[in-house]
Amino acid sequence: VALRLFNSKRTVMLHRQLLRFLLAGGLNTLLTLALYQLLLLWWPYPVAFSTAFICGIVFTGLVYTRFVFEVSTTPRRFTHNALYYLLSYGLSLGLLAFLVDQLGIAERLAVFITIAGMVPLNFFCLRRLLQARSH
Incomplete structure (x- = not known):
């Protein structure tokens, strides 16, 4: 019974964190995409993507x-x-460049595929990294 309660509590916490990650990540994604699309008016996609990504790092860090x-x-x-x-x-x-340069997917569309592919990896890696106990 104690193990079941522990697992249930962990499951609830995982679901809550996943929901919050999706909400915060969704907001970050919207802001990053808006900035990326705007910067594409003046800059090539690698520079626009890099600038928007750095802004996203600051946002997610907080x-x-x-x-x-x-x-x-x-x-x-x-x-x-x-x-x-x-x-x-x-x-x-790398994935974005592959999609655009090798597969010929439009740079304005390829960024959505890139983000969708990275979300699960980012959640589980960041969860493990940020919740690690400090030594």
Whole structure:
């Protein structure tokens, strides 16, 4: 019975975090996409994507710790979030370039495919990273 209650409590917490991640990530995505689409008016897609992505790193560094995973925003956690997102950026930009340059998908559409592919990876990696106990 105790194990079932523990698992149930963990499941509820996981679902709550996932919902908050999707809400915060959705807002971040909307802001990032809007900035990306705007910057495409003047800059090539790699520069527009990079600039928008950096703005998103700052946003998520502040929002994911407090709102999603309910841990304090420390310099260490903010740095871990930023470093993870730099890795995620590399994967995302590589996927975006593959979709645009190799598959011929329009750059304005390819970014949506890229984001959809990265969401599950980002949630589980950030959850593990930001909730890790400090040593």
